[in-house]
Amino acid sequence: MKILVCISNVPDTTSKITFTDNNTAFNNQGVQYIINPYDELALSKAIDLTNSGANGSITVITVGDSSTEATLRKALAIGADNAVRIDSRPLDAWYVANQIVEYAKDKNFDLILTGRESIDYNGGQLAGLLGDLLQIPSVSIVKGLNVINNEATIEREIEGGKEIIVTQLPVVIGAAEGIAEPKIANMRGIMGARTKPLDIIASTMVDPLTTIVTYEAPPVRGTVTLIEEDNIDELVSLLHHRAKVI
Amino acid sequence: MSVLIYIENTDGVLKKSAFEAASYGKEIADSLQCDTVAVSIGNVTTHELEKLGNYGVKKVINITNDDLKTFVNQAYAAVITDVATKENAQVIIFTNSFTAKGLAPRVASKLKAGFVSGAISIPVITENSFQVKRTAFSNKAIATVSIQSDIKVITINPNAFAAKEVEGHAEIVNFEPSLESKDFGTMVKEIIRNTDKISLPDAEIVISAGRGLKGPENWGMIEELAQLLEAATACSKPVSDAGWRPHSEHVGQTGIVISPNLYIAIGISGAIQHLAGVSSSKTIVVINKDPEAPFFKVADYGIVGDAFVIVPKLIAAIKAHQGN
Ligand SMILES: Cc1cc2nc3c(=O)[nH]c(=O)nc-3n(C[C@H](O)[C@H](O)[C@H](O)COP(=O)(O)OP(=O)(O)OC[C@H]3O[C@@H](n4cnc5c(N)ncnc54)[C@H](O)[C@@H]3O)c2cc1C
Ligand SMILES: Cc1cc2nc3c(=O)[nH]c(=O)nc-3n(C[C@H](O)[C@H](O)[C@H](O)COP(=O)(O)OP(=O)(O)OC[C@H]3O[C@@H](n4cnc5c(N)ncnc54)[C@H](O)[C@@H]3O)c2cc1C
Numbered sequence: 001m002k003i004l005v006c007i008s009n010v011p012d013t014t015s016k017i018t019f020t021d022n023n024t025a026f027n028n029q030g031v032q033y034i035i036n037p038y039d040e041l042a043l044s045k046a047i048d049l050t051n052s053g054a055n056g057s058i059t060v061i062t063v064g065d066s067s068t069e070a071t072l073r074k075a076l077a078i079g080a081d082n083a084v085r086i087d088s089r090p091l092d093a094w095y096v097a098n099q100i101v102e103y104a105k106d107k108n109f110d111l112i113l114t115g116r117e118s119i120d121y122n123g124g125q126l127a128g129l130l131g132d133l134l135q136i137p138s139v140s141i142v143k144g145l146n147v148i149n150n151e152a153t154i155e156r157e158i159e160g161g162k163e164i165i166v167t168q169l170p171v172v173i174g175a176a177e178g179i180a181e182p183k184i185a186n187m188r189g190i191m192g193a194r195t196k197p198l199d200i201i202a203s204t205m206v207d208p209l210t211t212i213v214t215y216e217a218p219p220v221r222g223t224v225t226l227i228e229e230d231n232i233d234e235l236v237s238l239l240h241h242r243a244k245v246i
Numbered sequence: 247m248s249v250l251i252y253i254e255n256t257d258g259v260l261k262k263s264a265f266e267a268a269s270y271g272k273e274i275a276d277s278l279q280c281d282t283v284a285v286s287i288g289n290v291t292t293h294e295l296e297k298l299g300n301y302g303v304k305k306v307i308n309i310t311n312d313d314l315k316t317f318v319n320q321a322y323a324a325v326i327t328d329v330a331t332k333e334n335a336q337v338i339i340f341t342n343s344f345t346a347k348g349l350a351p352r353v354a355s356k357l358k359a360g361f362v363s364g365a366i367s368i369p370v371i372t373e374n375s376f377q378v379k380r381t382a383f384s385n386k387a388i389a390t391v392s393i394q395s396d397i398k399v400i401t402i403n404p405n406a407f408a409a410k411e412v413e414g415h416a417e418i419v420n421f422e423p424s425l426e427s428k429d430f431g432t433m434v435k436e437i438i439r440n441t442d443k444i445s446l447p448d449a450e451i452v453i454s455a456g457r458g459l460k461g462p463e464n465w466g467m468i469e470e471l472a473q474l475l476e477a478a479t480a481c482s483k484p485v486s487d488a489g490w491r492p493h494s495e496h497v498g499q500t501g502i503v504i505s506p507n508l509y510i511a512i513g514i515s516g517a518i519q520h521l522a523g524v525s526s527s528k529t530i531v532v533i534n535k536d537p538e539a540p541f542f543k544v545a546d547y548g549i550v551g552d553a554f555v556i557v558p559k560l561i562a563a564i565k566a567h568q569g570n
Contacts, residue, residue, distance in 0.1 A: 011383075013384075013499055013500075013518065013519045013522075014518055014519075017383045017386040019387070026383075037499075038500070092360075094354075094355075097355075116347075119383075120382065120383055120384075121382055121383075122363070122364065122380075122381065122382055123361075124347050124351075125354075125363065126351075127351070128319075128347075128349070128351025128352045128355065129351045129354070129355050131320075131352060132323065132351070132352040132355035132356060136431065137319065137320060137431035137432045138319060138348065138352065139319065139348060139432065140344075140348035140351075141344050141347055141348070143493065143494075154432075156344070156348075158344050158437070159343060159344060159445035159446075159447055160440055160443055160445035160446075161438050161439035161440050162438050163317070163434055163437050163438075164434070164435045164436040164438070165432050165433065165434055165435065166433050166435050167431055167432040167433070168431070171431075171432075174347075174348075177486075177493050177496060177500060177501060178493045207394075208394070209358065209359065209360030209361070209393065209394055209395045210362065210391050210392065210393050210394065210395075211392045211394065212389045212390070212392075213377060213390045213392050214389070214390045215382070215387050215389050215390075216388050216390075217387060217388070218385060218386065218387065218388055218526075221525075221530075221546065222546065224532070224545040224546065224547065224548045225546065225548070226542075226547075226549070227547060227548070227549050228549075229551040229555065229556055229559070232556070232560050233566070233567075235531070235547055235549065235560070235563070236560075236564055236567045237567075238547060239508065239529070239531070239547070243528075243546065245450075245507045245508040245528065246451070246475060246508065246564070246567075
């Protein structure tokens with residue numbers, strides 16, 4: 001099985017989020033970058049499906065500048081076979097999807113895995129865009145995946161339950177919690193990652209469809225009203241009369 | 247020209263979020279001086295669809311085709327794109343449901359439309375710009391996004407916009423889509439629903455508990471409180487990781503992001519990754535025995551104390567309140 005895993009290079013979940021250039025760009029000063037946690041799940045699933053590479057190959061791909069290579073090396077250390085970096089700033093999701101399609105379209109991947117969303121820009125767009133552009137099925141928010149021969153059985157999250165879907169490969173999957181246990185790199189993996197191929201490919205011309213104009217901090221919440229534990233009626237009354245939520 | 251709204255139903259009943267999306271679309275249509283058109287796929291009665299008229303929808307394209315009884319992402323996307331083109335839709339609105347998360351990007355791709363998910367404001371539209379706000383960095387920032395394409399696709403979160411009733415009447419038009427077999431690449435084999443539960447992403451009230459509860463056997467009082475308030479239940483990540491609760495209840499940066507009217511957090515410390523998923527809740531109540539717990543910094547109301555004492559008292563107080 002030939003698998004492509006799309007990797008987004010994102011600020012660590014504890015990062016302080018601030019902006020520069022008059023609030024038009026993310027301030028990456030002192031920020032640690034990690035593999036987007038959902039992409040880590042996707043990669044872990046790919047390793048399970050190929051039985052650690054014995055039954056197939058795993059390519060990881062990112063659209064980003066050279067600073068994303070550390071993250072790609074980490075993916076190689078966890079278990080990918082080779083890495084591809086498309087050398088460009090990710091202008092918007094449409095732009096990124098088209099870059100990945102340009103690379104993937106003639107390579108006959110059986111499975112393309114993305115995360116359900118990136119934890120920085122949170123668009124949740126890539127899986128659907130890739131599916132449409134490649135004219136193959138896509139399933140977003142996938143909690144379970146099983147592949148037998150050429151058929152995938154997919155567990156998709158729905159409101160208040162789940163849906164079991166079957167499809168023939170190839171398919172694009174947006175990985176969510178539950179799809180796999182996250183794997184960590186061991187010493188052998190880290191050593192081996194240094195010599196695995198990491199190809200750098202030039203980007204193709206695509207006009208983005210959206211632009212982030214400015215960032216702002218979310219509104220600050222008021223201070224907390226503390227209520228004594230012997231005075232719970234007051235809480236109920238405040239929720240009813242003041243907050244009007246019960 | 248029109249604003250098109252994709253309307254979701256559960257077993258033939260329109261979701262509350264459908265009316266929210268209709269009202270959101272109506273505001274955009276007013277500023278573009280055009281009509282709001284809705285598209286519904288599934289077995290929804292005319293009577294049910296006519297309710298949309300009271301939320302500013304002028305026309306409902308009603309699709310009841312048997313082949314579209316269950317969700318088929320590619321086929322639904324093709325049908326909505328077809329309707330959007332016929333109705334000359336300028337803006338297409340979806341609710342940010344699990345289904346729309348798969349559907350909206352495919353529709354956007356077909357129309358080469360710029361797509362903004364999880365919008366939190368009505369777009370600001372001028373002659374040559376279209377800008378809308380959304381959260382980014384997992385609720386830690388708000389981004390203003392400009393959409394450059396002619397056609398725009400927007401999803402809005404459930405509960406983010408109130409539905410507004412207006413005088414009006416919706417004309418229901420039945421539509422027979424032309425379907426292609428290539429769009430039936432997936433097949434739904436089975437739908438498993440937790441029937442007795444309120445769906446978490448749609449819930450107006452959410453009762454959530456963390457590691458402070460010590461073990462899965464102590465969730466009885468959480469479920470009782472949830473039932474009293476017709477609320478959904480949620481949990482922190484370590485709780486679902488430990489298998490105390492299902493993954494579908496895990497909220498936060500790597501779980502479900504919610505914005506209910508009321509979020510009650512019990513025995514949850516308020517780690518930054520947890521807050522990312524719940525900080526846009528309208529009212530937050532925190533119950534924690536540690537007065538220094540970070541969650542109190544973002545709470546509206548707080549009680550410092552032992553959950554095992556406070557929650558039963560809260561249940562009793564709510565019962566007394568509901569008795570009146
Ligand atoms: C350095 C930098 C600068 C940016 N500048 C801008 C800007 O000026 N204006 C603007 O509008 N946006 C900007 N972005 C945002 C960027 O366009 C999006 O991160 C990206 O296009 C994908 O959208 P998303 O994050 O919503 O992805 P989602 O659709 O949420 O991601 C889902 C999945 O797609 C895959 N994926 C996401 N991004 C990539 C990627 N880059 N390479 C490979 N796979 C990926 C991952 O598997 C991920 O889990 C910038 C991002 C970065 C990192
Ligand atoms: C990459 C990454 C992603 C993550 N994503 C998420 C996410 O999406 N969602 C998430 O929730 N977490 C996430 N986490 C984990 C997060 O950092 C915290 O570890 C987690 O939220 C803590 O869960 P908790 O509050 O239940 O437990 P704890 O932090 O252990 O807190 C338990 C709380 O209960 C209180 N308590 C104890 N006994 C009682 C009692 N009898 N009565 C009242 N209060 C009591 C304690 O004072 C304490 O504040 C993530 C972490 C990482 C690294």
